[in-house]
Amino acid sequence: DTGVSQNPRHKITKRGQNVTFRCDPISEHNRLYWYRQTLGQGPEFLTYFQNEAQLEKSRLLSDRFSAERPKGSFSTLEIQRTEQGDSAMYLCASSAVGSEETQYFGPGTRLLVL
Amino acid sequence: SQELEQSPQSLIVQEGKNLTINCTSSKTLYGLYWYKQKYGEGLIFLMMLQKGGEEKSHEKITAKLDEKKQQSSLHITASQPSHAGIYLCGAVPSGTYKYIFGTGTRLKVLA
Numbered sequence: 001d002t003g004v005s006q007n008p009r010h011k012i013t014k015r016g017q018n019v020t021f022r023c024d025p026i027s028e029h030n031r032l033y034w035y036r037q038t039l040g041q042g043p044e045f046l047t048y049f050q051n052e053a054q055l056e057k058s059r060l061l062s063d064r065f066s067a068e069r070p071k072g073s074f075s076t077l078e079i080q081r082t083e084q085g086d087s088a089m090y091l092c093a094s095s096a097v098g099s100e101e102t103q104y105f106g107p108g109t110r111l112l113v114l
Numbered sequence: 115s116q117e118l119e120q121s122p123q124s125l126i127v128q129e130g131k132n133l134t135i136n137c138t139s140s141k142t143l144y145g146l147y148w149y150k151q152k153y154g155e156g157l158i159f160l161m162m163l164q165k166g167g168e169e170k171s172h173e174k175i176t177a178k179l180d181e182k183k184q185q186s187s188l189h190i191t192a193s194q195p196s197h198a199g200i201y202l203c204g205a206v207p208s209g210t211y212k213y214i215f216g217t218g219t220r221l222k223v224l225a
Contacts, residue, residue: 031211033211033212035213040217040218041217042202042204042215042216042217043202045212048211048212056212058212089154093213095211102147102159103159106156107156108154108155108156110154
């Protein structure tokens with residue numbers, strides 16, 4: 001399967017713990033995006049990478065959130081000191097330059113903070 | 115900032131019926147994307163529209179972008195239970211690569 005993959009698919013954690021999610025984009029895609037989706041809402045943009053450079057961050061991305069894409073391939077999203085309000089679906093997407101900017105999404109990681 | 119509004123928010127139709135979902139933008143659209151999402155899963159790309167008046171079809175789903183490029187519609191002909199899910203429109207605001215999304219339309223098709 002050459003689509004976008006995300007791990008884990010589900011994560012339950014206690015408030016105050018740190019969590020890390022991984023995204024593997026489609027191999028030839030150099031742009032990678034993270035979104036957060038809460039129940040009944042559309043996805044909200046968090047951050048975006050072109051290759052290894054993080055080019056844009058949303059104000060939603062507080063100091064507790066950090067994302068990396070060290071080699072321009074897979075990316076990780078870490079949330080430190082999780083809060084109950086962080087409970088959401090975290091979606092990763094990737095796109096290729098010149099592809100009409102169509103983003104292809106992974107299955108998401110559903111986070112529940114107790 | 116640009117915003118997308120979808121209507122209706124939810125829709126229940128009998129199998130075989132036609133339906134239309136609308137997406138209205140507060141600013142000119144330079145690219146309009148339609149996705150489908152099943153509950154608890156990722157988004158599946160359906161179609162992308164870029165030019166005013168453009169229309170694209172895939173199987174029984176047709177999407178149009180109006181001439182002024184501020185509204186798009188998604189039309190499903192002869193709906194089936196497999197069409198059930200959440201339909202989301204997305205757009206790329208000028209000067210960025212991120213998407214903004216509407217809040218989605220939840221479709222249920224009764225067999």
